[in-house]
Amino acid sequence: MTTNTTAQTPQTAETVKQAPAPTTLLYAVIAGSLLTIVSAFLAWTWTAEFPGDLTYYGSPADLQYVTLAGGALTLVHALSALGVKGLGWLTPNGSRKALFFLTLGNLAATWFTVLAITVVLGGVVNLEPGALVALVGSLIPVIAVSKLPDDTRKAAPAKQLPSWAEILIITAVFAIGLFVITYGIDTDDKEPQLFVAYLITVGLAAFALNKSGLFARLGGLTAKYRQVTLIGTAAAAIAFPFIQQSGDTYTLIAVNILIFATVALGLNVVVGLAGLLDLGYVAFLGVGAYAAALVSGSTASAFGIHLPFWAAVIVGALASLIFGVVIGAPTLRLRGDYLAIVTLGFGEIFRIAMGNLDGTSGPDITNGPNGIPNIPHLELFGWNFGESHVVGGITLGAYANYYFLMLLVMALVVVVFARAGSSRIGRAWVAIREDETAAEAMGINGFKVKLIAFALGATLAGLAGTVQAHVNSTVVPENYVFAGPVPPNSAFLLAAVILGGMGTIRGPILGAALLFLIPAKLAFLQDYQLLAFGIALILLMRFRPEGLIANKRAQLEFHDDTADQAPTDLATAKAGA
Template structure:
């Protein structure tokens, strides 16, 4: 009896199933070195023996990760850290992701080439081998547990872990962006594997451990993230081809962070936020020396950026002053109306319906490229032996802009006024009763969010070299627009810094890579929002307060509910009350 109680969790697991998972994962990994089809007509050339193609590489990575989790569950020395909260759930999710990725590739070959005989034996082996771990992992008993306290590592070991994590993250992001647009199968398979892998890391408790390490080494984490972001254009295999996507993602994410102040911190539903981006872009276009500008001036970029921020801030105050006394749906409708008014007004300032300022629907083209101290952003430059194109120059500029916006967001969120925003968001009546001037606090949030969006708009005008009213609508096929920005904040996680960045990256990258689904992207986003509200209402990267609120009655071993007293304390309080009543 004593022996059974002292057995470790790994010893009580069915070792046969775990070794079956290891064997199936090894077979799936080995199958990636075989040919999966006989013809090169299928994108990616899966006909080569001994060298995995990119699609096969995804199966290889998934199989290796599945095997590693299974070995961790078996108690193999040195791998126990992979599953601190239990192995069954992450193992099954990872195995299912590997099988889904492999099956998708095989089905794509059949659909693309038109017949089952177009599959080579390697594809069949891969599908069957990947199915074995998925079935075996499903039959494992549930071993979910609360993670034991992590062993304290030396500072240099934690720094190496942070560097390795960011290096792997940079490689994964670069792999996804660099996928050929003519091969949507590769990007879809990439999304499948990344989604399942991220979920498995969360369920295993490993992501929580990494979060603890990064929290203890905040300066190292910030430095590593900055270096990883700067390194992106230097490791592009296709030159400047896909850097434009990265630039637009940064612009989209910067504007989403500004909206996060309004929606995530202050709790104000703004459906016309993209108008502030348009104000900054139009202002920069008018004062940057464009040939079609109504003003014969050419400000240096720093002056144009400050002018765009100031114009957006003033526009935010003008909109916010009469409307922020409204709440909820009424505020959303009014801001939506103001956003449409801005777009229509820009289209009417054409010299016919109104003054000749913006050229109406034709917009302001031929916006000149930026130039700092003789460094022209529109030309290619060789830096550290690597030729950087025009979009790489703007990418590095947007890294600086985003860093500035992140600093402003973090400082404002942790300040006195940031706490006032949160109080207003939670209960405006209670906050007002505590002495907070709700109108003034909300107006500051509105103005600050507008200024940050205007700053991003000044860069967007020079990247696109033209500004037209159709770019600033509530909902449209091309982000950023108000609907996409709001979706990015909600999907990523309101009130966080990394949440809107991740949400913006997904919402911009997926339509850019899967253009054949352009007519259905709004439907897809609607389905994604419904699914997310069901399985993770706090967003992909959750704010701790929101996570506690949404999962108040759930079993969350990794997120202790600090709002409730411990059972012993609660009993003591009850006993004290009963004693007092008895006395």
């Protein structure tokens, strides 16, 4: 044994001696990042026929700004890894994994853009030196980072800063977040390559910041200043329509995202808290929309009623509540796949019934496949939602009015979800979700608890449906299918809850935003949208099965490497579940 050890020692020493030093590798990362940044100020192609016009020197186009941002993030994190004073707070958990995702995102976005130029213009001959510099500059950091040793560590306690400095950091984070979100929504539909590059860069940068521990550190700050965080969230949301440069074009997308997210939160009560697999949930959205359309003064309404909006909201919510109870009472005694099949059937029955109530196949109530058109715009306190208004010298279009209304509706739904989840009934839902038999053995009335969850989720969906009917000004059965390329539908709603993180508030909101925005921006894929969506879900299930924003309980359940954490972490997980 001694002889073998002695023989291996020189070989090990030689291997260590030949391995490149981490400092040298970090310098290579910095050099590659600088090349990438410089390439953004060079021309990437000679013709303006490629969307975005990448022909200028010294004036980056939008696609080049994405590469520039990726290179700058990589540069800053590399300097943090070198120990540059003042940048250590960027990587409390270590820099290697963060640099890996940042360099990978920059490489993927840059090479995708160059490949798109080659394909669209018909050959590499159309590339200018700037594109070649970008290719090399984005490749060098990836190679260097792959040879860096893993420096993952437990984050040390953050240095205490003055209160004003910490509040300033929170404000800056909200400002950056608002800019990034607005930039993604405002990308021109004529430049699909820009949105793809943006999505790649932002997605992998988010993973990088999560691995570095920066998100956890910022989360500690927001938890410390909850009131400031709430004010900042509200201010950022309200500011969105005021910073739109294209009028109502993309504000409508934001309105639909809010509607989709609100319905996803309602489904989160059923699936995330109570653990009931509902595959026909979009039908409750349709019940609320149809009920509101019939009583809101539409010329195609069979009732000829024009109630004020607050009354239409109550009618839509109550109609969805009644349908939730009527459907849930006979079916919630089923479990698992059987419940899923029954709810799927209810969703299809609703869509078919709305298409047949046309006066021929059934009573003349919903105008059949033609739906209920000409739903008038809302008017509250003399404020017509169908007209543009000037606020602070800025003209807000019609959809901005509905955007602010949906902010209020979502705030209401968030409060209801948070209060219900923290209440006694919410803890009963979680108990039913984890083990229904054990929960009933402890005295919980499983059927009653599940029926309350079903009814509450249906009511929240109906509430969102009343606003959707007025935003779209028409309601048709085809809007409420189980699956399709355009959300909202039951499949996308369920995916939004699971993708975002079941049982959380921020998770379904983020999942709904992604699942609505991505298909809207990638319409050029046409029939390949669902293929791309399926591939993305497979990757997510493989690398983050607990969802993008998951609670501690889910993280402990899905990851074996957290099993050896301290008991205090388990206590924290149970408290935050």
